[in-house]
Amino acid sequence: MTPPPEIGPRPGWLLDELGSAGRENLDPAHVARYDEKEDAGAAAEVALLEGLGLGPGSTVVELGPGTGQLTLAVAPRCRRLVAVDVSAPMLERLRGKLPAAGVENVEVVRAGFLSYEHAGPPADFVYSRYALHHLPDFWKAVALSRLRELLRPGGVLRLWDVVFDFEPAQAEERIEAWCASGGESIEGGWSRAELEEHVRDEHSTFTWLLEPMLGRCGFAIEAAERSEDGIFARYVARAA
Ligand SMILES: C[S@@+](CC[C@H](N)C(=O)[O-])C[C@H]1O[C@@H](n2cnc3c(N)ncnc32)[C@H](O)[C@@H]1O
Secondary structure (H helix, E strand, O other): OOOOOOOOOOOOOOOOOOOOOOHHHHOHHHHHHHHHHOOOOHHHHHHHHHHOOOOOOOEEEEEOOOOOHHHHHHHHHOOEEEEEEOOHHHHHHHHHHHHHHOOOOEEEEEOOOOOOOOOOOOEEEEEEEOOHHHOOHHHHHHHHHHHHHHEEEEEEEEEEEEOEOOOHHHHHHHHHHHHHOOEOOOOOOOEHHHHHHHHHHOOOOEHHHHHHHHHHOOEEEEEEEEOOOOOEEEEEEEEO
16 A cells, blocks of 8 residues: 555555554544444543553653544643554544544644654653554564654553463464454444454464563563453553
8 A cells, every 4th residue: 555645755675554554444434433332441541541640741642543532531631642543534533523622732643653753752651552463573563662762761651452362272262252252233343253354364462472572672561461361451561
């Protein structure tokens, strides 16, 4: 896919972040129904970030904000929030919510984990939920290293994603159980077909690959929550 002009020229070896952004995330119909399908748990996440020091002077960079549920909840609690996403329809939806939310400190940037160039003081927080899995593992490491570079020492990465916490030999059983939890309809929730597509076409990895990767990229994991079904993981990681 051709990169949008905002993303600019890039070397021929760089991953096409738009090509790996997920078919549905570029589909305006999916974007329109996203908030009814997914609750990003923004209030609890804001409380968590405040407990970690988020305050009126904080700079926050969010990678993959999608429709901006978390963005809109965090913006009133910080100084500057940069919302970075590769999907034009997602960003259009997010931008459309800003006037009613009455927040003026949100910068919407069309770029990705591998192309966003941070300007200004380093970030105090980087937030990313359900986005890093769009990158294959090599690129996840490159992305995490870039996130480390844009954070101040001691800054916080809050990472929440589909990350598989089981052994390879358990994959069939665990993945089948997850896919069986999907419904028939794509309205109001996730369908089996969408969960299958996630596993087949996206790049969720194992906890036991992602966690050492965080360390290698300059983060110390302070908290790790792995769901019992072995499908989701949430981390608080501190920049060294
Ligand atoms: C499943 S949505 C998650 C939205 C929101 N964070 C949430 O938790 O509901 C994934 C988002 O990541 C974005 N995304 C995909 N690849 C990306 C990349 N390389 N860099 C930044 N964002 C990306 C998609 O466009 C989409 O908006």
